[in-house]
Amino acid sequence: xxxxxxxxxxxxxxxxxxxxxxxxxxxxxxxxxxxxxxxxxxxxxxxxxxxxxxxxxxxxxxxxxxxxxxxxxxxxxxxxxxxxxxxxxxxxxxxxxxxx
Amino acid sequence: xxxxxxxxxxxxxxxxxxxxxxxxxxxxxxxxxxxxxxxxxxxxxxxxxxxxxxxxxxxxxxxxxxxxxxxxxxxxxxxxxxxxxxxxxxxxxxxxxxxxxxxxxxxxxxxxxxxxxxxxxxxxxxxxxxxxxxxxxxxxxxxxxxxxxxxxxxxxxxxxxxxxxxxxxxxxxxxxxxxxxxxxxxxxxxxxxxxxxxxxxxxxxxxxxxxxxxxxxxxxxxxxxxxxxxxxxxxxxxxxxxxxxxxxxxxxxxxxxxxxxxxxxxxxxxxxxxxxxxxxxxxxxxxxxxxxxxxxxxxxxxxxxxxxxxxxxxxxxxxxxxxxxxxxxxxxxxxxxxxxxxxxxxxxxxxxxxxxxxxxxxxxxxxxxxxxxxxxxxxxxxxxxxxxxxxxxxxxxxxxxxxxxxxxxxxxxxxxxxxxxxxxxxxxxxxxxxxxxxxxxxxxxxxxxxxxxxxxxxxxxxxxxxxxxxx
Numbered sequence: 265x266x267x268x269x270x271x272x273x274x275x276x277x278x279x280x281x282x283x284x285x286x287x288x289x290x291x292x293x294x295x296x297x298x299x300x301x302x303x304x305x306x307x308x309x310x311x312x313x314x315x316x317x318x319x320x321x322x323x324x325x326x327x328x329x330x331x332x333x334x335x336x337x338x339x340x341x342x343x344x345x346x347x348x349x350x351x352x353x354x355x356x357x358x359x360x361x362x363x364x
Numbered sequence: 365x366x367x368x369x370x371x372x373x374x375x376x377x378x379x380x381x382x383x384x385x386x387x388x389x390x391x392x393x394x395x396x397x398x399x400x401x402x403x404x405x406x407x408x409x410x411x412x413x414x415x416x417x418x419x420x421x422x423x424x425x426x427x428x429x430x431x432x433x434x435x436x437x438x439x440x441x442x443x444x445x446x447x448x449x450x451x452x453x454x455x456x457x458x459x460x461x462x463x464x465x466x467x468x469x470x471x472x473x474x475x476x477x478x479x480x481x482x483x484x485x486x487x488x489x490x491x492x493x494x495x496x497x498x499x500x501x502x503x504x505x506x507x508x509x510x511x512x513x514x515x516x517x518x519x520x521x522x523x524x525x526x527x528x529x530x531x532x533x534x535x536x537x538x539x540x541x542x543x544x545x546x547x548x549x550x551x552x553x554x555x556x557x558x559x560x561x562x563x564x565x566x567x568x569x570x571x572x573x574x575x576x577x578x579x580x581x582x583x584x585x586x587x588x589x590x591x592x593x594x595x596x597x598x599x600x601x602x603x604x605x606x607x608x609x610x611x612x613x614x615x616x617x618x619x620x621x622x623x624x625x626x627x628x629x630x631x632x633x634x635x636x637x638x639x640x641x642x643x644x645x646x647x648x649x650x651x652x653x654x655x656x657x658x659x660x661x662x663x664x665x666x667x668x669x670x671x672x673x674x675x676x677x678x679x680x681x682x683x684x685x686x687x688x689x690x691x692x693x694x695x696x697x698x699x700x701x702x703x704x705x706x707x708x709x710x711x712x713x714x715x716x717x718x719x720x721x722x723x724x725x726x727x728x729x730x731x732x733x734x735x736x737x738x739x740x741x742x743x744x745x746x747x748x749x750x751x752x753x754x755x756x757x758x759x760x761x762x763x764x765x766x767x768x769x770x771x772x773x774x775x776x777x778x779x780x781x782x783x784x785x786x787x788x789x790x791x792x793x794x795x796x797x798x799x800x801x802x803x804x805x806x807x808x809x810x811x812x813x814x815x816x817x818x819x820x821x822x823x824x825x826x827x828x829x830x831x832x833x834x835x
Contacts, residue, residue, distance in 0.1 A: 268539070279532055286525050295521050302528035309535035317542040322535075325486050325544065329531065332493045336524055339500050343516050346504060350513050356521075359514055 271312035279305035292344045292354045296337065303333045366413045367422045367429045370406035370437060371477040377402025378470035385463045392455070392462040396801075399448050399466035403473075407441045410434070419834030425545050426484040432683060432832040433481045435823075436610045439687050440476045443603040444469055446694045446808065450701055451595040452801035458506055458593075465505060469599070472498035476607035483618070483834060485534045485544040488611055492530075492575070495604055496523050502599070503592040515591025522574065522584040530571025536564030537619075546619040547835060557623050565620055569630055572615065575608040578668060579637040582661045586645075589657035594704065594711075597653055598697035601660045606686045609667055613682060617674060618833055624674055631672055636764050638665030643771040647778045651711050652700055656693065659737060659775060663689060669761070669768055670752040678755030680827045685748030687823065688816060692736035692745055695809030699730045702798050702806065716782050718791030727786045729810045734779040736813045739772050743817040747824070 278301055285298030307326040314322025348354050381398055384390070419430040448466060455462050475498065478491025500523060504516025538544055540561040541552040554561060574581040589597045620627060642662030649655040663685075670681035702723075703715055720727035736745035749772065756765040816823060 272539070279528075282528070283525075286521070292517065292521075299521075299524045299528055302525070303531065306528065306531045306535050309532065310538065313535065313539040313542075316539070319542055321486070321544050322538060325489075325535075325538075328486060328490060332490070332497075335497055336493070339497055340520055340524065343500065343504055343513065343520055346507070347513050347517055350508070350510055356517070359517060 268312045268316040271308055275305040275308040275312070278302075278308065290356045292347070292356055295356065296340045296344070299340075300333060300337065303329055367415065367427055367481065368477075369413065370410040370441075371474050373406045373409055374402055374470050374477065375474045377405070378467045378474065381463050381467035381470065385467070390461060390463050392452075395462035395466045396448060396452065399470055400445060402470055403441050403445045403448075407438065410437055410441075418830055421483065421547075421834075425547065426487045427478070427481045428483045428834040429481060430832065430834040431827065431830045432610065432613065432679065435683050435827065436480045436606055436686070437477055439606050439683075439690050440473055440480070440603050443599065443606065443690055443694065444473045446690075446698075446805050447595050447599040447603070449801040449805040450598060450694070450698050451593075453799050454593060454595050454701060454704070460505060460507060465502070468498045468502050468505075472502065472599075472603070476603055479607040480610040482611070483546045483614065485538070485546065488546075488615075489527075489531065489534065492608075492611070493527065495607060496527065499523070499600065499604055502596045503588060505596065506593045511591040512593060515588045518584050519588045519592075526571050526574030526581070529567050529574070533564045533567030533569075533571055536560055536567065540564060546614060549619040550621055550835070553620075553622055555622070557626060561623075562626065565623070565627060566630065568615060569627060569634075572608065572612045573634055576605055576612060576664045576667075577661055578634050578664050579641045579661065580634075582638070582642070582664075585661055586654050586657045589660070590651060590653045594653065594697055594701050597657075598694050601656065601693045601697070602686070602690050605660070605664065606690070609671075609682060609686060613671055613679065614833060616671060617679070618835060621674075628672055628674075631668060632761065632764060635665050635668035635672055636767055638662065638668060639764075639768050639771045640665075643774045643778075646775070649778075650713050652713055652716070652782070653697075653711050655713070655778060656696055656700075659778075660693065662771060662775060663693075663737075665771070666749060666752055666768055669756045669764055672761055672764065673752075673755035673759035675755050675759050676828065676832070677751050677758055679832045680824065681748060681751030681753075681755050683827055683832070684751055684820070684823065685745070688736060688744030688748040688813070691809040691812035691816070692733045692743075695729060695733040695806060695813065696737070698802055698805045698809065699726055699733070702726055702802050713781055713785060716785040717789040719786040721791055726806065729806050730786060731783060732810050732813050734783060736817065738776045738779055741817075742814075744813050744815075744820070746817060747820040751824075 282298045282301035310322040310326045415429050472495050475491045475494030482488035500520045503519045504513050506512035541549050577585040642658050646655050646658035670678040736743035739745045739749040753765045
């Protein structure tokens with residue numbers, strides 16, 4: 265029997281991998297992937313709880329999260345493209361120009 | 365329908381601007397006119413809607429109109445209108461085009477409106493992202509300027525990261541209560557609060573602290589504020605921040621209100637750290653944009669004080685302080701823009717030398733804004749801080765209030781460096797002449813700061829007489 269707790273553990277793992285990815289990786293594309301992983305962990309949670317409570321709103325929320333994630337990816341890739349044209353690199357630590 | 369009419373009008377104006385771009389009607393003046401017209405129509409619609417009572421649920425309980433939401437919508441409309449005026453010279457000199465810029469600002473404002481009026485996690489999240497996605501693009505709008513792209517990238521990565529943390533928290537709260545509605549959440553919270561709820565609450569708090577740039581989640585702020593185009597920096601420091609504080613207030617005092625004992629330790633710590641770190645870091649800055657960025661981190665700490673207080677004075681203080689901050693910070697950034705020359709001139713503290721002799725009125729305006737940011741009596745900033753500190757003391761948060769007052773004194777120290785440069789230091793070369801929109805924005809900000817400082821009753825009577833938040 266798979267309960268909401270199992271899904272919660274899986275989503276916590278996914279979220280953790282994503283969060284660590286954002287903190288340690290320097291490649292901007294990888295950062296974007298890590299953020300997507302975190303959002304998918306959220307979706308998994310929402311759907312598991314939606315099933316547990318017998319409430320559709322959680323699934324509706326998951327679809328909204330996917331739609332927003334698509335918009336976010338579009339803008340993120342746009343910014344990364346602009347940076348690549350401007351600096352010739354997508355490594356976060358080579359982009360820094362300002363102090364601090 | 366009537367509750368979201370202002371948002372509909374703004375979205376229509378924003379889409380109209382994109383349409384104008386499509387048919388190649390790219391006159392900057394037309395864009396500015398359409399955007400300001402849209403904002404005026406939205407503000408008029410908001411002023412004319414009189415709901416039968418404050419705080420009724422609309423659209424199945426997803427949005428509401430209560431005094432706090434009503435008031436803060438005017439604040440964000442004012443912020444967007446002032447920022448549009450400030451942008452006129454900046455955007456035209458850069459040749460970046462007003463049309464899309466104005467459209468993005470209006471669409472961000474639509475997001476802010478929903479962030480302010482939502483009483484449901486779903487519409488709150490969609491409003492937050494509408495605002496954030498437009499803001500990421502605006503941060504990088506100065507095409508070709510490396511530091512603008514860098515600001516956009518930092519803002520994007522950390523903004524998306526904090527949204528994900530916030531969302532994860534929301535999903536845990538949903539798991540604990542089975543509802544996404546903020547008012548229902550308050551009713552369905554398990555007592556005593558379970559682990560699932562506590563974990564969710566902490567993550568929501570972290571996500572919101574990120575959005576309002578509070579310590580320890582403030583590291584993105586100075587770089588983003590310095591790198592973004594200056595009008596957009598002014599926008600970030602009041603518009604999205606005011607909207608995020610509205611949501612913050614609504615989530616923590618409406619939805620999580622019954623567990624105030626659990627979260628007040630967490631937020632109290634963040635509040636004190638934010639006030640101290642923001643104001644102390646501002647002392648060592650030589651770039652005025654960075655100095656104002658750190659000072660705005662410190663201000664977020666002051667606002668958190670009102671949130672912590674959990675009483676009428678605290679909530680009134682949050683709203684009034686944000687209102688006063690609108691005039692003071694936008695005014696300060698418009699003076700920075702007024703002084704702008706090629707190659708980031710006008711941004712260093714030294715660029716303010718001798719300003720009182722070159723432009724006595726602009727120097728006087730800057731003095732008024734700085735006094736309001738410090739919180740000197742007679743300015744709107746004082747009234748805001750008066751309610752914030754008063755509310756905190758009433759609520760029993762004596763130590764944070766005392767630290768806040770001390771930190772206001774620290775802010776006087778670094779702001780007086782600017783004042784000394786303006787009034788005492790010897791003269792520097794002439795700056796370029798600026799168009800009327802920037803001067804108009806400075807004038808409006810001075811008038812607002814002094815008027816609402818000397819006559820706060822105009823606003824406080826409305827704020828104090830009704831319960832501010834829908835419950």
